[in-house]
Amino acid sequence: MVVQTSQHLIMNEDLNHHGTLYAGRSAEWFVESGFIAAAHFASPENIVCLQIHGMSFKRPVHLGEIVRFESRVAMTGRTKIVTYIEMKAKEDLIVDGFVTFIYVDAEGHPLPHGIQIEPETEEEKAIQERARNLFS
Secondary structure, eight states, X not given: OOOEEEEEEOOGGGBOTTSBBOHHHXXXXXXXXXXXXXXXXXXXXXXXXXXXXXXXXXXXXXXXXXXXXXXXXXXXXXXXXXXXXXXXXXXXXXXXXXXXXXXXXXXXXXXXXXXXXXXXXXXHHHHHHHHHHTTX
């Protein structure tokens, strides 16, 4: 699986009233990272977000920290593309989870994308299994 990465410096405008990274900003970056992974395989103009699954923070993120997002396509269906995202600060895992996107036509109707993802490592198999369990 192809892993896409992006980084963000935590600045004052990213903080909540507790002085830590605002969850809404994290969600924005989380979805953006997943979108970038999906767009590696499909036309960006045809990808829309359907659902964020399981964003649970392990620790707060503070002003001046740099967070790194690592995302990959974990599973595909006929029209869906499920991405797995990890957000890390240094090497600490801050949050991980999945985002489901749907591939659509110009009118917004689901459209088959023809993408097939096959896991190659045990880690990728475990991530794909977690993704499958989201829908069972």
